[in-house]
Amino acid sequence: MRSNCETCMYYAYDEEYEEYYCQVQLDEDEMERFLSDRFRDCPYYRLEDEYKTVRKQM
Template sequence: MAAEYSKCEDCMYYEYDEEYGVYACIMDLDEDETARFIGGTFSDCPYYRPGDEYTIVRRQM
């Protein structure tokens, strides 16, 4: 992602992938959505759900 702030950073579905060592969207994106996500132009994501570290940790437990 670009260095600027994006909504992905506070989304419930944006998690750290330990295997690859990067943050990524865990939703099953189609090919076009994946290209927009990687290119940093995924500003109007239909899957966006606000979350903070507490919400995400509760979901992972």
Template sequence: MSSNCETCMFFCYDEENEEYYCQVNLDEDEMERFMRDEYKECPYYRLEDEYKTVRKQM
């Protein structure tokens, strides 16, 4: 995948297991396509933008 998981809003750290993981909730069909690497880029990628809410408030 060419998208960078580290900047994705779904990429989270689990303190209990001390590892990062993707929080996207996929059904069986989506998971199969994702695991087969049928995508050139992750279709679930969203840039983590901490200031998005602040910009809307201004």
């Protein structure tokens, strides 16, 4: 995958395993497609935008 996972809102840290992982919930078909790397970019990538709430308040 060519997207930058570090800026994705689904990229989280697991303190128990001390590693980062993707939180996207995929069904069996989606997981197969995701792991086979048929995508140019990750289709589940969403930019983590911490200022989104602030913009809505203005």
